[in-house]
Amino acid sequence: MMAIPSSDPIEVIVDRQERVLIITWRDNHRSVYPFDNLRRDCPCATCNDARDRRPHTRELLVLSGPVVKPGEVQITSYRPVGWYALNFTWSDGHDTGIYTYESLRAACPCEQCVGAAPAP
Ligand SMILES: [Zn+2]
Numbered sequence: 001m002m003a004i005p006s007s008d009p010i011e012v013i014v015d016r017q018e019r020v021l022i023i024t025w026r027d028n029h030r031s032v033y034p035f036d037n038l039r040r041d042c043p044c045a046t047c048n049d050a051r052d053r054r055p056h057t058r059e060l061l062v063l064s065g066p067v068v069k070p071g072e073v074q075i076t077s078y079r080p081v082g083w084y085a086l087n088f089t090w091s092d093g094h095d096t097g098i099y100t101y102e103s104l105r106a107a108c109p110c111e112q113c114v115g116a117a118p119a120p
């Protein structure tokens with residue numbers, strides 16, 4: 001049977017070399033998220049506000065700390081938030097984004113998921 005996509009991670013890898021976050025889910029699906037996209041789509045209130053004010057820009061938002069260009073963003077550290085989310089500290093010092101597994105799974109950029117997503 002086709003289960004609802006799992007938002008239960010069994011493995012989380014932060015690959016600073018490739019600059020990707022790799023999550024393997026309980027249903028054995030594997031999601032690969034480039035750091036640039038994660039940073040750009042930071043779900044914290046500050047970044048949400050900034051995106052609302054500039055709805056047409058999809059550029060990387062840099063709000064504090066040293067200037068970080070796409071292609072240079074790094075995760076300096078990360079920690080789980082309860083059982084439901086991840087929190088990253090970015091190389092620009094930004095660390096208020098809570099990335100829930102549910103939203104990460106929903107945002108899986110793989111071809112299969114992008115193709116399966118309902119049209120907006
Ligand atoms: Zn943010």
Ligand SMILES: [Zn+2]
Binds near residue numbers: 030031108110113114
């Ligand atoms: Zn996927």
